[in-house]
Amino acid sequence: MQSQRDKLGCDSLCYGSMTSVRGALGLVGTALIGRLSDKNGTILAKTLGRLGARKYSNIAIANGRRACLYVGTVASVAGFVIAATMNSLQGLWLSMIPGALLQHNFDVFKALLSEYHNDIDQIQSKSEEILENDAKEGDHRTNTISRSGSVGKLGMVAGISFMVGPMISAFATKTFQSATVLAIIFTLASGLTVYLLPLPVLLSDIKQIGEKNDTLTNLTNSEFTLTNMFKLRTTKARAAMTLLVLRLNMALAFHIFNTIWPASLKTRFHFGPSEHAMFMSFIGVVYAFSQGFVAKRVIQFCGSERKVYVIMSCCAILGAGRYVAYYTLSIHIMYSSFLFIINALGILNTVITADTGSIASSNELGGLFGALQASESAAGML
Numbered sequence: 001m002q003s004q005r006d007k008l009g010c011d012s013l014c015y016g017s018m019t020s021v022r023g024a025l026g027l028v029g030t031a032l033i034g035r036l037s038d039k040n041g042t043i044l045a046k047t048l049g050r051l052g053a054r055k056y057s058n059i060a061i062a063n064g065r066r067a068c069l070y071v072g073t074v075a076s077v078a079g080f081v082i083a084a085t086m087n088s089l090q091g092l093w094l095s096m097i098p099g100a101l102l103q104h105n106f107d108v109f110k111a112l113l114s115e116y117h118n119d120i121d122q123i124q125s126k127s128e129e130i131l132e133n134d135a136k137e138g139d140h141r142t143n144t145i146s147r148s149g150s151v152g153k154l155g156m157v158a159g160i161s162f163m164v165g166p167m168i169s170a171f172a173t174k175t176f177q178s179a180t181v182l183a184i185i186f187t188l189a190s191g192l193t194v195y196l197l198p199l200p201v202l203l204s205d206i207k208q209i210g211e212k213n214d215t216l217t218n219l220t221n222s223e224f225t226l227t228n229m230f231k232l233r234t235t236k237a238r239a240a241m242t243l244l245v246l247r248l249n250m251a252l253a254f255h256i257f258n259t260i261w262p263a264s265l266k267t268r269f270h271f272g273p274s275e276h277a278m279f280m281s282f283i284g285v286v287y288a289f290s291q292g293f294v295a296k297r298v299i300q301f302c303g304s305e306r307k308v309y310v311i312m313s314c315c316a317i318l319g320a321g322r323y324v325a326y327y328t329l330s331i332h333i334m335y336s337s338f339l340f341i342i343n344a345l346g347i348l349n350t351v352i353t354a355d356t357g358s359i360a361s362s363n364e365l366g367g368l369f370g371a372l373q374a375s376e377s378a379a380g381m382l
Contacts, residue, residue, distance in 0.1 A: 004176045008089050016259040018096060023380025025100035030377055033104045034370015037068040037111060038363050052195050063199050065366065068108050073191040075102035077184055084180040106158065107373050111365035113154055114357025117147050119200045151353045155291030155346060163284025166277035236359045240368060243352055246311070247372045250348070251379035257322050269331050282335065283342055290346025298347050311351060317344035
């Protein structure tokens with residue numbers, strides 16, 4: 001995509017404008033998709049959400065998360081089709097709209113993963129009522145580490161995709177149009193995995209399957225709306241606001257840096273399509289290693305009581321690393337800086353995602369993840 005922008009003459013101002021528009025669309029889309037994924041009684045959940053392999057007593061379960069995953073898949077395909085058929089800046093702008101507005105599958109997957117862990121915690125808590133309090137506290141620490149490990153594996157898969165995707169595009173395709181066709185094929189394949197995806201269903205919900213399916217999750221007023229979080233009335237609301245401010249500042253720093261970064265690479269190191277592919281593959285390898293191996297071990301070593309120091313250290317590494325990477329004239333120093341940057345980013349994202357999943361109930365996970373992602377979209381607008 002970066003080489004196509006360069007080919008069509010999209011400079012830093014153009015790229016910054018696209019980022020702002022994407023942020024504005026994402027601000028609406030993330031909050032909308034997040035709340036829709038929490039609701040199993042909507043028309044979307046009762047239609048698309050029933051298309052899947054998970055059934056109980058021969059009844060297809062309506063599921064908002066699966067429906068939103070299908071919507072994101074369709075939005076991705078639509079964006080690729082527009083980009084492939086309109087070889088112009090206008091085409092790039094239009095291709096951005098469906099994905100920015102409706103494709104937030106990664107956040108839905110994070111909510112889904114947290115819901116798996118919430119179900120496991122609920123089952124364990126019912127089976128361990130006879131245990132003493134100190135044993136339960138030890139299990140809580142183990143569950144926290146397990147949650148961080150699962151989040152790390154999800155990030156590792158994303159990192160591997162960043163590594164493999166550019167390599168396949170660079171070596172298997174010769175034109176932008178052929179690359180988009182290949183992307184459409186992989187996106188449709190991901191839609192098939194959504195169909196086969198096993199979805200968590202709480203034990204209390206399973207008991208109600210004999211009744212009307214649309215009563216499986218009647219949502220109460222969410223504690224994690226922006227209005228409720230700003231009031232800071234509860235411990236969970238204060239924790240959510242802390243995560244919101246952290247994500248907002250991280251996103252502001254990223255978007256400011258990323259607006260000038262592609263042009264800087266082209267000016268200093270004469271980056272072309274193959275160099276961009278190699279650079280993104282390097283980022284993917286490091287991010288996968290960070291999420292799959294480093295993050296869990298760092299969190300396990302530091303523990304919950306020193307998690308704040310982990311967050312502060314990662315933020316310091318991100319700031320210093322970006323400064324060095326932008327001003328150095330040595331490509332080796334630039335790559336070395338990003339080695340620290342991506343590892344710090346992977347650890348930080350793991351901490352934030354694991355904590356987000358632990359403070360929200362299953363029927364509010366999508367809304368909370370959507371609110372946090374909306375803060376990043378707002379940063380993209382700025």
